[in-house]
Amino acid sequence: MSETLVRFGIIGCAEIARKLSRAIALAPNATITAIGSRSLEKASRFASANNFPPEAKIYGSYEAVLDDPDVDAVYVPLPTSLHARWAVLAAQKKKHLLLEKPVALSATEFDTIIEACESNGVQFMDGTMWMHHPRTAKMKEFLSDEQRFGQLKSMHSCFTFCADADFLKNDIRVKPDLDVHGALGDAGWYCIRSILWATDYKLPKAVMALQGTVLNEAGVILSCGASLYWEDGKVATFHCSFLSNLTMDITSIGTKGTLHAHDFVIPYQEKEASFSTGTESAFDELVTKWIQQPSKHTITTDLPQEALMVREFARLVEAIKAKELKPENKWPTISRKTQLVLDAVKASIERGYERVEVGN
Template identity: 70%
Template sequence: MAETPTIRFGVIGCADIARKVSRAVALAPNAALYEAVLQDPDVDAVYVPLPTSLHVRWAVLAARSKKHVLLEKPVALTASEFDEIVEACESNGVQFMDGTMWMHHPRTASMREFLSDAQRFGQLRSIHTHFTFAADADFLENDIRVKPDLDALGSLGDEGWYCVRAILWAANYELPKTVTASRNPELNQAGVILSCGASLQWEDGKVATFHCSFLTNLTMDITAVGTKGTLHVHDFIIPYEEKEASFYAATESGFDDLVTKWSSQPSKHVIKTDIPQEARMVSEFARLVADIKFKNSKPEKKWPTISRKTQLVLDAVQASIERGFEPVQIQE
């Protein structure tokens, strides 16, 4: 069996998440970590966990230095900023991927199989997602995610990114027609969003909602409802266990005897993994980079496309808030 080539990583930034991803690089079988970055010819790729306001500058510099870019989410403050990053990556032939770790867990593929099963799930009709956690006083005062000059999108960018990605994932990345922000989002004194939500509507009648907050108890839920089945996930961002994760699938459920029992209860599906989801993310990114470096492959366009669609929905939520919670149409 041929030996898997090792891709050498550098890190630009010192956010807390950098420690987790640095561990993931060590766990991934085809990646190694280097401290020297943009000018080091031995560095193949960079992980960028900087505040969002710095993403354009450093991601573009990395791409122009021929370094492949693993960029922490949210990818940018606006889709137009993100387009600058993608243009730099494409023109320099480097791979782009954002740091949405749960996408790489094998549970996600198993859930996709259920959603794609016409006999068990049917046609998707609604998606509802939540990501909230109760931040402490120090976080609410000092964290970069509450500073307008660092991460101006606040909870919408940090937590809402995951919620929107989950909605788009469930909808096979079909963008909604309109997005309407929920009224009365909670802001800090600097105007950064601490809590917000929105509803999304598609032309075929599908609907979705999400809520994100720094001010309420930890919740990481997806509920996807089809004409025949329902998917429930309670820890979609960070699984309760590192080596396994579960979801619940229900098909043609119903009540019997005046709601005293279920005719068919949801079934629990447990999916095991040999390495954590963040290591799987790094390993997949490193595989794509290795294919480019050693096999003259082209960068995979799936990942920047998904990132841009997620950013477009965040932009629409922000625009709806600014326009007095009016519906905003999404333009690709």
């Protein structure tokens, strides 16, 4: 195995780990070295089903992966309620950390993870894949363009999908002891991130959940929404749900331009993705049609976004290993902000849709 490849261990055999296993295999600077599950048999089955390299080690515990000196970084797809325990332990074992979202049960809990990463000099990144698609950078270029977009005034984001009966009964995302944030932590995470992304990660001063939250019998959120407010008057809304047809939109409206994307979390296709923009859109003189229609922009990519995420994470890990650079602080910072807004929305729901100031 080449010295330049970052060696990943995976702890847990969640569905999403299948996608990440493929992503690690696709990323040119990463390889899978080990997988651990509480059941050795399950880990072994997972490794064969997902084409692990024959030399990959199979462990019957998470600890064994963290103790393996051949593991540089771990990918943690465990339920949210287990994040703090295993993420902190991984950092203490000097493993760089790629952690699934939502990153923790709360920002306060997440701070223990950040502290562990900082004091052990390991890189942290959460598993928000769309951040790494080249389309995202292109969209951001548009939003940052004074001439084409101007100042952001309002934003709407939604991510819904229609969970089947089995999901609604058995998935970890509907279990209060596993992923207590439900649809807010899963789909809502992406909505919140997209809004923060569009606002240059400036935290809103306050949020108010929208009424009409749907909870399951155990009190886990199946559908909810919120409005977010900034000091300068910007307003954003989002809606997330396990109970509606698959939809994932971002709409950013600025003083001079408008951005639309309809597949922002997971692009329609692996190798290309589109978005549309309008600038100084206007009607003809009689207001019977538009002078100019929005333009569609299509961005191609050789690697799917999840492999680009792994590649970027591994690049940072390599730099730390080879050049003794410090971990890139951007990634834990935006994870924490996303969690802060998520916490505030959750608090607003719990307090009967009160306005809740966002912490810091």
